[in-house]
Amino acid sequence: MRVLPGSFLTGYREDLLAAFDDGLRRARNQGRAAGVIFVLQALAELPGVARRLRLGEGGHRAAGGWGVDVRHAWRSLRGQAGLTAASVLILASGVGGVVAIYSVLYSVVLRPLPYAEPDRLAVLWTHNLRTDLPDGTSYPNYEDWRRRSAAFQDMALYFRPDFTTVTLSGGMEPVRVHAGAVSSNFFQILGVDAVLGRVFDPTDLDQDAALAVVSESLWLDHFGASSEALGASLIVDGLAHRVIGVVPDWVDLPWPATRLWTLHDAAGLARGPMGESRRSDLYVVLGRLRAGVSLEAARADMGEVTGALASEYPDTNSELGARVAPLLDEVAGAEVRRSLWLLFLAVVLVLLISSTNVAHLALVRGARRGHDLALRSALGATRTRLARQLVTESVMLAIAAGGLGLLLGTSTVAALSANLHTLPRADAIGLSPPAVWAACACTLLASLAFGLAPALLVAGRAPRASLATVGLRTTPSDRRLRDALVVGEVALAVVLLSGTGLLVRSARSLAAEDPGFDAEHVLVGRLNLGPGYASGAERDRFFQAVIDRTSALPRVESAGGVEALFLRRIPDLSIRRVGDPPGQRDAQPRLTSDAVYPGFFGTVGMRLLEGRLLEPGDAGRDAERVAVVNQAMAEAFWPGEDPVGKRFDWGDRDGSDAIRVVGVVSDIRQAGLAEPPVPHVFTPAGERTQWMAEMDLVLRTRAEPGELVPAVRAVIRQMDPEVPLSQVGTAWERYGDGLSTSRLRSRLLSLFAALATALAASGLYALLNETVVSRRKEIGIRMAMGADGGRIRAEVIRSGLRLTASGVVVGLLGGALLRGLLEGVLYGIEPTDPITFATVGAVLAVVAFGASWLPARLATSVDPVATLTSP
Amino acid sequence: MGTTDRYLPLTSKAFHILLALAEGPRNGYQVSARVEENSRGAVRLGPASQFENIQRLTEKGLIEEADDDPSLAADGRGQRFWRVTPLGVAVMRAEVERLQSDLGLARRNPMLRGTE
Incomplete structure (x- = not known):
């Protein structure tokens, strides 16, 4: 009975039921079958x-259901297939961009960390107040922080070595995996439980055996996911460790892709014979805030703690503060976060531009159908009815565009994924529910923007006026809206183009910087010698032999070795020049250093500026201690002098056996192109470099570096199958890790800018063209009256340029908002760079001129009579 | 009869309902039973279509609720009674005249001569 209309039921429900009862009773009197038939008939007629x-109810409402609207809309959209397809494609490209970048932004920056109450997790660094740089923390300071801080519930620490990988060996091909050495409460702070076995706990430190926790993937690869892994032995850098538990793969601390955690006895080390200075920087501290404590409160609290420590230990702590950052920010990284937000802003601008274009197309569609709508309106269709139909059309358009945009966005992410793997948390990049929501939200917003306004405009028009203006196709309110669209579109394009222009110019000036080396055709790989190589002499012999043998390989031009190639280090070494009084080192710049084998300089293409390079004899046990310094070092310590022949020693030692500078080489921008070179010392690697258990092997090749990898591996396996070669790649890959983000960013931005320019240019053209076309009749009349075609053309072009100019002004004002975002991202260029803004203005002026000139010429070249007599 | 013309022709269901009610006020069930009886089973009214027709005839003013007659007071199940309005009677007359003239035409038709 529910199928019957409600109004009918309210009137007749009782009667209906009674009649049914009575009817059924009578039918039953004639037999059971008759009763069934009665019921069936009663139902069938419903x-x-x-x-x-x-x-019957209210006549035309019958023709007014949504189904009818949808059918009408479909017919009308199909009737203007070209316009419809253009609208869908334009809007889909805008939505696709937003979906793609939002997917990345969400996975990397916005997605909450997988740990328990991730908002309460923070990373604490020592803040060096003199250099204003973050640094590691010493164990004594960590102990005091942990004890005194009221804001933190607890703190844990992890060891911060130069290299985060260890060698796993024993009964298999040795592999290098990322590993973290952590305090016993590390997993408790994160709130991570073991999926098998258990995580570390404080009593573990009392045990004699070295313990390890492994990731699920290592568990799978190494133990075949067997429960026998618990208690099994794992050889980590030559030392046996007992596996006590397995944790999920998503635990990506201390670093991305960590697969092994060992227990680090920081307290034991600090109490040991070496002791530990409060100045040391061995650890990074992880803290869990007390519930309800804000980050600001924690910062204030840590300020008090470090202030008190500074007055208690003035020798060591006077320059040390603490820096508290949310763990999420630390994981994503400031640079990456800023880049992604920038890209997101760019795609939103592209979406806005495409929405303006589609709004205009909707207006054109509305104008072309003005007659149809006016007629229907005159025949009695209400304005609401007409508006509803137009809205239905835009909703259908939006759904199509949203779906297509979602597809475009997903495939873009898939296509970009090769470039994205260097981003933190990149493993989860993909289509996520929030990205789908983002697509829905922006499609909805866009459809409101482009659909509703024109719909209201068309529907709000008096029918007779519309019928009368059919020939002219536009009304003054149309024109005002259209003008606003032109101005808005130009303004958006200016913002996007100028932002992109700045970033592209910045990337250019960055690329123009001399990195100080020639990294083309250079292959790098890292060798790691285990405890089997006990003495410096043994290690030296092995490294030297690898260099000799690989340099003899066909297609290898030269080979060399270095402690660490392109390692980003905080300069922390100090020297004392011979002749300087002691105790001055705090006033001097800090430096970095590397031990190198002789072939290194030539292999990476560093240039000798003065003196000589290191030679094989320099490393001998009895040879004089010598070094090669870089230009930055020469300028910092011997400004205006010839540094060759000058002598210095490390730290504050006096110069009885000082190091003599024998040569100066060109600077290399160790920490990336955007970072100024740091003073650097190259010492000869050899017997005396006892500590050097790892070396980066560098080879200059005459072929694609990748082709030589198998041969190099074979050489090393032949010498010692237990020695792994890891981090194999070209020198550019090694150097460019940080650069790749900025390169990807400027490449993507250029792509979006090109898309935006194309959209804005075509939009501008279409808008101005439509403006001229709508004035065809007027132009025809004026031409017929003898007006000069040239003057009309000039007038049309002037009005086009006037609109564009207003848009440029608005856009420049809007561009000022970008300044804050771009500062710190740009290199070698100001956010107000006049050349960029002038270029953008000029480009848009040319587009605007073209867009108005062509239709103006068309309008004035047509026979006035033809124009006037056309409908 | 200009005023009644716009209601013509009546559907057979409407005609039979009016005919049943012209005998005196009836409730829904009584109407459908009478209609079936009068038409010798040729016109059947299920409850829904019955009230669909009653609603339509009421809206047109051809029948009305007989709620001013205390003898027909609701039997506790909320059933209502309907009767024919004077307009309804007039429309019936007009319909009968229309049918008669149609019938006459048919009877005079050579091919149908002899049809009762």
Whole structure:
């Protein structure tokens, strides 16, 4: 009975039921079958009655269901297939961009960390107040922080070595995996439980055996996911460790892709024979805030703690503060976060531009159908009815565009994924529910923007006026809206183009910087010698032999070795020049250093500026201690002098056996192109470099570096199958890790800018063109009256340029908002760079001129009579 | 009869309902039973279509609720009674005249001569 209209039921429900009862009773008197037939007949007639009743109710509402709207909309969209397809494609490209970048932004920056109450997790660094740089923390300071801080519930620490990988060996090909050495409460702070076995706990430190926790993937690869892994032995850098538990793969601390955690006895080390200075920087501290404590409160609290420590230990702590950052920011990284937000802003601008274009197309569609709508309006269709139909059309357009945009966005992410793997948390990049929501939200917003306004405009027009203006196709309110669209579109394009222009110019000036080396055709790989190589002499012999043998390989031009190639280090070494009084080192710049084998300089293409390079004899046990310094070092310590022959020693030692500078080489921008070179010392690697258990092997090749990898591996396996070669790649790959983000960013931005320019240019053209076309009649009349075609053309072009100019002004004002975002991202260029803004203005002026000139010429070249007599 | 013309022709269901009610006020069930009886089973009214027709005839003013007659007071199940309005009677007359003239035409038709 529910199928019957409600109004009918309210009137007749009781009667209906009574009649049914009585009818059934009478039918039953004639037998059971008759009763069943009665019921069936009564039911069968319901749909028909319902339909007739609905038809009868209020006449034309029958023709007004959403189904009818959808059918009408479909017919009308299909009738203007070209415009429809253009609208869908334009909007889809805008939505696709937003979906793609939002997917990345969400996975990397916005997605909450997988740990328990991740908002309460923070990373604490020592803040060096003199250099204003973050640094590691010493164990004594960590102990005091942990004890005194009121804001933190607890703190844990992890060891911060130069290299985060260890060698796993024993009964298999040795592999290098990322590993973290952590305090016993590390997993408790994160709130991570073991999926098998257990995580570390404080009593573990009392045990004699070295313990390890492994990731699920290591568990799978190494132990075949067997429960026998618990208690099994794992050889980590030559030392046996007992596996006590397995944790999920998503635990990506201390670093991304960590697969092994060992227990680090920081307290034991600090109490040991070496002791530990409060100045040391061995650890990074992880803290869990007390519930309800804000980051600001924690910062203030740590300020007090470090202030008190500074006055208690003035020798060591006077320059040390603490820096508290949310763990999420630390994981994503400031640079990456800023880049992604920038890209997101760019795609939103592209979406806005495409929405303006589609809004205009909707206006054109509305204008072309003005007659149709006016007619229907005159025949009695209400304005609401017409508006509803137009809205239905835009909703259908939006759904199509949103779906297509979602597809475009997903495939873009897939296509970009090769470039994205260097981003933190990149493993989860993909289509996520929030990205789908983002697509829905922006499609909805865009469809409101482009659909509703023109719909209201068309529907709000008096029918007779519309019928009368059919020939002219536009009304003054149309024109105002259209003008606003031109100005808005130009303004958006200016913002996007100028932002991109700045970033592209910045990337250019960055690329123009001399990195100080020639990294083309250079292959790098890292060798790691285990405890089997006990003495410096043994290690030296092995490294030297690898260099000799690989340099003899065909297609290898030269080979060399270095402690660490392109390692980003905080300069922390100090020297004392011979002749300087002691105790001055705090006033001097800090430096970095590397031990190198002789072939290194030539292999990476560093240039000798003065003196000589290191030679094989320099490393001998009895040879004089010598070094080669870089230009930055020469300028910092011997400004205006010839540094060759000058002598110095490390730290504050006096110069009885001082190091003599034998040569100066060109600077290399160790920490990336955007970072100024740091003073650097190259010492000869050899017997005396006892500590050097790892070396980067560098080879200059005459072929694609990748082709030589198998041969190099074979050489090393032949010498010692237990020695792994890891981090194999070209020198550019090694150097460019940080650069790749900025390169990807400027490449993507250029892509979006090109898309935006194309959209804005075509939009501008279409808008101005439509403006001229709508004035065709007027132009025709004026031409017929003898007006000069040239003057009309000039007038049309002037009005086009005037609109564009207003848009440029608005856009420049809007561009000022970008300044804050771009500062710190740009290199070698100001956010107000006049050349960029002038270029953008000029480009848009040319587009605007072209867009108005062509239609103006068309309008004035047509026979006035033809124009006037056309409908 | 200009005023009644716009209601013509009546559907057979409407005609039979009016005919049943012209005998005196009836409730829904009584109407459908009478209609079936009068038409010798040729016109059947299920409850829904019955009230669909009653609603339509009421809206047109051809029948009305007989709620001013205390003898027909609701039997506790909320059933209502309907009767024919004077307009309804007039429309019936007009319909009968229309049918008669149609019938006459048919009877005079050579091919149908002899049809009762």
